[in-house]
Amino acid sequence: MTTVAIIGGGFSGTMTAVNLARLSSQPVRIVVVNHRHPVGRGVAYGTPRAEHLLNVAARNMSAVPDHPDHFVDWLRTRVEYASLPEPQIRETYAPRRVYGDYLRSLLFNYVDPLDDHHPAHIELIDGEAVDVIPEPGGGATVSIEDGCSVLADRVLLATGNQPPSGIGSTGESFAHPAYVAEPWSNWHQQLPEPGSDIIVLGTGLSMVDVFLTLGELNWSGNIIAISRNGMIPQAHFRGIEYPNFLPPDPEQLNLQQWVTLMEQHCEQLRRIGENPGIIVDRLRPHTQRIWRSLSLDEKQAFLRQYAPRWNVIRHRIAQPIHQSLTEALTSSRLRVVRGSITELSDCQQNVGVNVKCLDGVDRTFEGSLVINCTGPNAGFSQSTLPLFQNLLQRGLIRPDELDMGIDVGPDFTVTGRDGENSSFLFAIGPLMKGTLWETTAVPELRGRPCASPKSCSKL
Ligand SMILES: Cc1cc2nc3c(=O)[nH]c(=O)nc-3n(C[C@H](O)[C@H](O)[C@H](O)COP(=O)(O)OP(=O)(O)OC[C@H]3O[C@@H](n4cnc5c(N)ncnc54)[C@H](O)[C@@H]3O)c2cc1C
CATH class of the missing domain: 3.50.50.60 (FAD/NAD(P)-binding domain)
Known part of the structure; x- marks a missing residue:
């Protein structure tokens, strides 16, 4: 039986495991290794506090790409949402802990499933993965901090964002009760x-x-x-149809042409009393392709000059x-x-x-x-996490050209120090930020590997 080890049990790891289990027609053992944040919830949906809301409306939070209303339908099964009229439930910003309940309900369908004949099942391990050691015959062993290990044919890194970096000369070692x-x-x-x-x-x-x-x-x-x-x-706002913004071939434009085009349209939208943020929304389905088409200099210039503004409009x-x-x-x-x-x-x-x-x-x-609250550590090569230090040392991964995450090919295979794509190591989620730019929110993440039977076959 094939074994897939997934390191990280937040949204990315959980939904890869669920999709692999639900779409697989072959027997497969899926082992999710997770620590620090509750499995199924990860950082974002692990908050116990009711006032921490999703920043995306329920209608766009389905975790299942082939069922766009999956989250809205699930919300209706909860007593507090059952009687909400359709337009209201679709536009609701649910507590993130409720979204965590949703993800866990999907996950636990496949953990020790009642139906013994189902070809796939998920096992959970609570522990920190600290190394991935290639096996001579193919595949790799995932080492866990407590000394346990998992022998796997494929390993997926779904570790989320790096923890926040420290500040000033004392860095991460600064400690004070306040x-x-x-x-x-x-x-x-x-x-x-x-x-x-x-x-x-x-x-x-x-x-x-x-x-x-x-x-x-x-x-x-x-x-x-x-x-x-x-x-x-x-703030979120009610947009308007704005169909004539995107050029027919978005990848052909360079950064300067994008800036000029966006400034023109922002101005036009302001003139008619509409929010220029519409432009960022219209670009969203194309951002990953546009990002890939920019040169390194252009990406660096974007990060320096435009990213802060982009982020406040986008998130x-x-x-x-x-x-x-x-x-x-x-x-x-x-x-x-x-x-x-x-x-x-x-x-x-x-x-x-x-x-x-x-x-x-x-x-x-x-x-x-x-x-x-300064956000994740941006310099990947400076990561202090044992897993990444070991993988860098082994040459199994290398930082992407912007040092925001790791170098990952279009099919999610990780590129090693020698420039070769791995035969067993894959990555998903915020680790791909330098490669794809938009790769942190559910609408982008749900279309990742194992979202369909075709893409599932890669793992
Ligand atoms: C506060 C916050 C709110 C957000 N709200 C929204 C929202 O409303 N809508 C939206 O679309 N997106 C939101 N996002 C974006 C969010 O990042 C993604 O939706 C998604 O949750 C990312 O999931 P992930 O699995 O990639 O990472 P994470 O959630 O970070 O999960 C990674 C998991 O892997 C574990 N891990 C890491 N290293 C190891 C290791 N070596 N061994 C074992 N386990 C390991 C971590 O501890 C963690 O549990 C939010 C993000 C944050 C931080």
């Missing part, structure tokens, strides 16, 4: 007195999560959010959440500081955050709680 290195921990169980400030490093979606939780807990102190660009996510939030943020900004309960965070320091009970502000002045802000 410093939270990752926003996914239970920091809300030790809130400071409301008279003090909470500082959030970053102004993106994780900052929004923190803001919502503080509101939910009625914490009435002030929040300072710091980032280089100071941009907070934009939007539900309107009521945006409204609360705007109100907090207006009342100064939330303050956004623009600047580069250079250092963290120990200020007795508080943590000091040194910032080179936009006006060139160095300032220190003191927080009685400081939460790092």
Whole structure:
């Protein structure tokens, strides 16, 4: 029987396992090795908090590519959604923990299935995969931290984003009771007195999560959010049909031509009172192909000049959440500081955050709680995770040309140090960010390997 080992049990690993199990006509043993976040949920859907909502409407969150309404239909089976009218349920932004329930319900259909005759089954291992050792006869052994191992014919890396990197000279080693290195921990169980400030490093979606939780807990102190660009996510809006934007051959345009074209259309949309974000939405189904067609210089220029703006338009939030943020900004309960965070320091009970502000002045802000929401570590070659250190050392993987993830071919096979595509090692999800750019959200991820019988045969 073929064995497929999947390292990582978030959305990507879970849905690859489910699709492999449901579409396979041959006997297959699927072993999902996962740690740190609950299997089936991963980072995004592992939050236990009800105020953390999906940032994509239910109608576009089906995990099953051949059933576009699969999530909406599943939501209807829950009592709190059962009586919602169709248009309302489709547009709802469900709690992410509910989406985690959905993914787990799919996964556990195939873990020890009742039907013994089903050709595929999924096994779960709770542990950190630390190495993948090629076997002379083909396939590889996945080593797990506790000494266990899995012998597999194929191995899929579905490890998600790198953890956030540390800040300043002390990097990841900075420790202080009032410093939270990752926003996914239970920091809300030790809130400071409301008279003090909470500082959030970053102004993106994780900052929004923190803001919502503080509101939910009625914490009435002030929040300072710091980032280089100071941009907070934009709100979802009702778009219009805008059919004449895309050129017939999008891959033929270079970056400068794209910028000119987009500026023209943004201007046109503004003139007619519509949101220019429509352009980013229209591009979304084509972004991966366009990204691949750009040169390395163009990709680097895009990351330097346009990516922050692209991200705030692309990763939007539900309107009521945006409204609360705007109100907090207006009342100064939330303050956004623009600047580069250079250092963290120990200020007795508080943590000091040194910032080179936009006006060139160095300032220190003191927080009685400081939460790092700066997002995943971007330099892949600097990864401190044992799995990647070992794979890099073995030459089984190499960083992509932008050092955002690993080099992966169009069929998800991993490219080794020698430039050869692996016969057994595959990758999916945020690890492919440098290769595909858009590869982190469900609408892109659900079309990945094993989404169809044809693509399933690759694993
Ligand atoms: C806070 C947040 C909210 C989001 N909200 C949305 C949303 O509303 N809609 C949307 O479409 N997208 C959303 N996203 C994007 C999200 O990244 C994807 O939807 C998806 O969850 C990514 O899943 P993944 O499996 O690739 O990665 P992850 O969810 O990160 O899962 C990877 C798993 O692998 C484990 N792992 C890593 N290394 C090892 C190892 N060596 N051994 C064993 N296990 C390992 C990790 O601990 C983790 O459990 C959100 C992302 C975040 C961070």
